[in-house]
Structures are given as structure tokens and as C-alpha cells.
Amino acid sequence: MMTLIDPGTGRLLAQAIADLEADRLVQAEQGLRRVLLAAPKSSEARHRLGQLLYRTGRYSQAEAELRRALAIAPTPETRLGLGLTLMAQGQYPEGWALYGARHEIAAKGLPRPQDFPHPEWRGEDLNGKHIVIFPEQGFGDQIQFARFTPQLQALGADVTLLCRPTLERLFAHSFPDARVLAAAGAVEFPDPDYWVMAGGLPAPLGTTLETLPAQPYLTTPSTWPTLPPGLKIGLATRGSPTNGNDRHRSLTPEQAAELTAVLPGQVIDLDPVVSGARDFADTAALIAQLDLVVTVDSSMAHLAGGMGKPCWVMLSVLGVDWRWLDRATDSPWYPSVRLYRQGADHAWGPVIAAIGADLARGEIGGGR
Incomplete structure (x- = not known):
């Protein structure tokens, strides 16, 4: 260069x-x-x-x-x-x-299949064909791109969807007509006619803002102990530490405490270490009982958004991910999501204050 x-x-x-x-x-x-x-x-x-x-x-x-x-x-x-x-x-x-x-x-570190004796799908007719979707990147990416599975099936494809193990139960229940397999160790599936990376689906499908499938697409087979009545808000203040922008997108313990203080009702930590959730299916069952999810830019935003649950996402002004676009407060990927963006000061305080003010007015819904 x-x-x-x-x-x-x-x-x-x-x-x-x-x-x-x-x-x-x-x-x-x-x-x-x-x-x-x-x-x-x-x-x-x-x-x-x-x-x-x-x-x-x-x-x-x-x-x-x-x-x-x-x-x-x-x-x-x-x-x-x-x-x-x-x-x-x-x-x-x-x-x-x-x-x-x-x-x-x-x-x-985003490898593609090597020496795989089948062609990559580039938009060919899928009617009566078998296509395998390979996982890539983080949990949020896999959840985001899984929405295209029914679109492939509508084109007549037999779909094998590979995913990280903690997504297997969630995806298997959400896409019952697909062959959902955990990508761990040796994985066996019928020989496909084509393969595609998960993040490579939108291109051959010709996806635009106008054709983006945005309806809720995630459901869970899990059950969760019944939570007490009253307002219930799920909270996620940190993303994966391996993300290159995590130092900007995640909250410090002090900032997390400040955010928690402005949330009314019962506040439920969505960190699996705290909640006891075994996988994303369990976390989805917990989220199903909530009125609202408040989260930083993490997999919880994609999980709640994919379920159609009202979800408020806090976005850093530095390195904000491409998928949240340059729109003010809404997301075409997840209509139930509302975005709260940092200002030029790169500070979380005004974002936390805006969330507190909206909740004090009784607002709970998603995008606006």
C-alpha cells in the first residue's frame, strides 16, 4: 500500500x-x-x-x-x-x-472453506438445491445474518445452517425447516450444491434497504422461571472483549452503575454468568418476559431485535458499526430497536440521561 x-x-x-x-x-x-x-x-x-x-x-x-x-x-x-x-x-x-x-x-481472521469441492453461491437458481451457510465473525453477526435463511428456503433451497454451539437451539427452533448444526469439531451434512458465508448472503440476494427482511424471526424452545409482576428491564453493559472497538462501546463499572440507577422497575442483568442462561435460547426465554432491553452494541441488541422485543441500544460515536447506519434513532434491520448515540464529546453521561428521561416519561417502545 x-x-x-x-x-x-x-x-x-x-x-x-x-x-x-x-x-x-x-x-x-x-x-x-x-x-x-x-x-x-x-x-x-x-x-x-x-x-x-x-x-x-x-x-x-x-x-x-x-x-x-x-x-x-x-x-x-x-x-x-x-x-x-x-x-x-x-x-x-x-x-x-x-x-x-x-x-x-x-x-x-475470517477464513473461508479451503479445498471444499463445491462452488460458492453467487446467485444461481436454488430451486431443489442444497446450500450450506458457514458461520463467521461474532454472535451478533450470526444472529443478524440468520434472518436470510427463510429467504433461501423461499427460493426452493434445502438449507444447512452452521452456527456456534450456543446458538444451535435458538436457530433450530427459529428455523425448523432448516438443518441447523453446531460448527464444532467434525460436522457431517449432505453434500451441498453450493456454500456461502453468512455475511455473504445479502450480496447475491440483492439486498437493499427496501428489500431487507426486518420482521421478527427468532423464537425460543426454552422456558424461564416466571418473573415477578411489574416493569422488567434487561440490561447488558458490556460486549465481547475481543471486539476491536470494545473499549469504546462497553461501559465501565461506574458507568454501568450510573445507567442502572436511572432504570425503573426490576433490572435484570443479561450476562449469562449472572443470569445462569446456558445458551442464547435460554437468554431469549428470559428476554421474552421483559418489557424492554437496554444494551450497548452487543449480541443482546441483535437477539432482542431479532425477537421483535423493544430494545434501546447505546452507540459510541467512535467506531460505530456499519449496521447501525447514519440514521438518528431507528434501524431498518430491527424495527423494535431505538438508538441512543453519543455526541461529539464521546461521553456516556448524556446518553444515560436521555434514556432516564425517556423512561421517566413512560416510554418503553422501540424505534421512533
């Missing part, structure tokens, strides 16, 4: 990249722009500036910068960066096509 630049500019670029990786974003942006004044054809600097603009929610500027970088050096990193930026703006057809570059970046 590097373009030859003089040593002084190279040192400036290295410092700007270090500032970006350390979240010194003002210094990073100043440094990158200085580099581009000296070396306007530095694809690395343009890619990094586009990355910074994306992380700070300036999507149209990020798109322009990444397109410039792509014209200089069409690397997988820049193709993926542009794809995510387009998807964050709802420009799905072009975004999905570029999203496939995620599998070309070794550091992402």
Missing part, C-alpha cells in the same frame, strides 16, 4: 498512524493531512485518513478519501474500508460487493 515518500514525510506518516491507533484522533488527522500535502499520491495516508473519517462518522468524506486511495492502490484493506463506509450510508449493492474483501485480510 506504500508509495515512495521522503524520509521526513515517512516519519510524519508513521507518527500519524501511531496517533490513530492510540485514538489521538485530532493529532492523527492533522498529521495525515500534512502528509497528503507533501505526498498526495500516498495511498497509505489516504487509506488511513479514510479510516479515521469512517471511525468518526464522517461517512461521505471517508467515501471520497477511500475512493482516491483505491484508485492508487486497490488493496483488500481499502476495498473493505470503502465497502463498510458505503454500507454505513445504506448504499448496499456496491457495499456488499466490496465487503467480500474481509476474507482477503489475514489479520481479520
Whole structure:
């Protein structure tokens, strides 16, 4: 990705990249722009500036910068960066096509089947065909993309859906006509005609904002002990620590306590370690009894949203995921979800205050 630049500019670029990786974003942006004044054809600097603009929610500027970088050096990193930026703006057809570059970046750790003697599905007729969906990324991603399973079945496909073990019971009950198998150890299933990665489904299906299947699609076979009567709010204040943006999206214990203090009624911690849930089916059975879920950007948002449960999602201003788009408070993926976004101060306090104020007014519903 590097373009030859003089040593002084190279040192400036290295410092700007270090500032970006350390979240010194003002210094990073100043440094990158200085580099581009000296070396306007530095694809690395343009890619990094586009990355910074994306992380700070300036999507149209990020798109322009990444397109410039792509014209200089069409690397997988820049193709993926542009794809995510387009998807964050709802420009799905072009975004999905570029999203496939995620599998070309070794550091992402997103492998595809190797030496698999069957073709990848790219939109061919599925009537009477068997297709296997391979899992990828985190729990939230797998829950989000599982919604396309019935769409494949409506095209006449026999579907095998592979998933992480703690999703198996939930998916098996939610998609009873699919062959749902836990992707653990040696997994046997009939030879497929095609295979597809879970995140690769929207592209060949031609998914747009207008055709996105958004109706509730998750149900649970589990039961949960009956909770006491009255208002019940589920709470999730932390996501997976392995997520690259977890330091921004999760709450500290002090912030979690501040949030809990503004929640009325019975507050129920959705962390399985606390609740005792064995898997997502159990957690779904617990959520089914709740009036509202309040969560950071974690798998709980996707679980509650996929069930159609009112769910309020707290979003960091830094590195907000593409799937929440650049819309203010609603999500086309989950109509029952309401979004609460940080302001330019990167602080959770105003978000917590807004949630408390809405609850004090008696609001419980989802998107608005």
C-alpha cells in the first residue's frame, strides 16, 4: 500500500498512524493531512485518513478519501474500508460487493472453506438445491445474518445452517425447516450444491434497504422461571472483549452503575454468568418476559431485535458499526430497536440521561 515518500514525510506518516491507533484522533488527522500535502499520491495516508473519517462518522468524506486511495492502490484493506463506509450510508449493492474483501485480510481472521469441492453461491437458481451457510465473525453477526435463511428456503433451497454451539437451539427452533448444526469439531451434512458465508448472503440476494427482511424471526424452545409482576428491564453493559472497538462501546463499572440507577422497575442483568442462561435460547426465554432491553452494541441488541422485543441500544460515536447506519434513532434491520448515540464529546453521561428521561416519561417502545 506504500508509495515512495521522503524520509521526513515517512516519519510524519508513521507518527500519524501511531496517533490513530492510540485514538489521538485530532493529532492523527492533522498529521495525515500534512502528509497528503507533501505526498498526495500516498495511498497509505489516504487509506488511513479514510479510516479515521469512517471511525468518526464522517461517512461521505471517508467515501471520497477511500475512493482516491483505491484508485492508487486497490488493496483488500481499502476495498473493505470503502465497502463498510458505503454500507454505513445504506448504499448496499456496491457495499456488499466490496465487503467480500474481509476474507482477503489475514489479520481479520475470517477464513473461508479451503479445498471444499463445491462452488460458492453467487446467485444461481436454488430451486431443489442444497446450500450450506458457514458461520463467521461474532454472535451478533450470526444472529443478524440468520434472518436470510427463510429467504433461501423461499427460493426452493434445502438449507444447512452452521452456527456456534450456543446458538444451535435458538436457530433450530427459529428455523425448523432448516438443518441447523453446531460448527464444532467434525460436522457431517449432505453434500451441498453450493456454500456461502453468512455475511455473504445479502450480496447475491440483492439486498437493499427496501428489500431487507426486518420482521421478527427468532423464537425460543426454552422456558424461564416466571418473573415477578411489574416493569422488567434487561440490561447488558458490556460486549465481547475481543471486539476491536470494545473499549469504546462497553461501559465501565461506574458507568454501568450510573445507567442502572436511572432504570425503573426490576433490572435484570443479561450476562449469562449472572443470569445462569446456558445458551442464547435460554437468554431469549428470559428476554421474552421483559418489557424492554437496554444494551450497548452487543449480541443482546441483535437477539432482542431479532425477537421483535423493544430494545434501546447505546452507540459510541467512535467506531460505530456499519449496521447501525447514519440514521438518528431507528434501524431498518430491527424495527423494535431505538438508538441512543453519543455526541461529539464521546461521553456516556448524556446518553444515560436521555434514556432516564425517556423512561421517566413512560416510554418503553422501540424505534421512533
